[in-house]
Amino acid sequence: MKFKLQSAMEYLMTYGWAILIIAVVLGALFQLGIFNASTFTPKAPPGACHVFRPNGPMTTSFINLQGICNGELPQYAAQFDGQYSQVRASAITPAYVSVAVWVNIRGAGTYPRIVSNLAQTTPTWTGFEFYQGLNNYQIGTQLNAGGTFYNVNTGTVTQNTWNFIAFTYDGSHIRTYFNGVIVSNVVASGTIGYAATPTPTYIGDNPNMALSIHGSMANIQIYNSSLSSNEITALYNEGIGGAPIKLNNLVGWWPLNGDVKDYSGNNNNGVASYLSFTSNWGSGYSAP
Helix, strand or coil: CHHHHHHHHHHHHHHHHHHHHHHHHHHHHHHCCCCCHHHCCCEECCCCEEEECCCCCCCCCCCEEEECCCCCEECCEEEEECCCCEEEECCCCCCCEEEEEEEEECCCCCCCEEEECCEECCCCEECEEEEECCCCCEEEEEEEECCEEEEEEEEECCCCCEEEEEEEECCCEEEEEECCEEEEEEECCCCECCCCCCCCEEECEECCCCEECEEEEEEEEEECCCCCHHHHHHHHHHCCCCCCCCHHHEEEEECCCCCCCCCCCCCCCCEEECEEEECCCCCCCCCC
16 A cells, blocks of 8 residues: 555656646646637638628618628637727718627726717717726717717626627617627617717727727627617627628628628728737637
């Protein structure tokens, strides 16, 4: 018995450090998402799926999806570093709206903007946006409807985890969604108000306020109508690589899969600043 115990101790002393190093390496690889199932699934290249509008931007006749549009995961996701990194696209000014985005927040900040065309006008703000709360991971929705400015809770995200957030406004209610589930339903009225010179659509920052997000984003979709709860849930269930629905009302679609182009067919292509893309985005993502 004594001999067996001595042999066991000698074995641990000899190989213990090797076992510890292997455990640390495996833990690091797991943290990086190497063992995430999404790492091994087929990835759609940039621009693999797009909306085809045979009659030009903003037309709705005979439009359809073309390419790889079966929900394959993207090859890349956009990374925002928290210091002026942003995508600047054309102004989008729908009277009623739906906005959906996958976001992975990795750091706190002072009200960073996720998707925003908010502008400060007298006596209030105009436009609409998603924003991150002050020094936390609370997500809010703001918009000016009928001259009244609304601030609505969307949910609290978990740091380093991909979440799907969305909001809709139909002229009577602002509804917010978190991972496909409705979390608030606020009475509101009137069309969305905008500045005389509409603010561009910003992703990751609103330079008018120098408020930049720290994290990653993918698959941003904006519609000029209010999607139903079932449609929002369907978008979530498609996953991070899902294609838009209700194409007649789609006004902007930025997959952020390796570029900042608008794949809605409406030419709202973005201009990137201090932005990078990563193929190692899968950590923190679980398919719905």
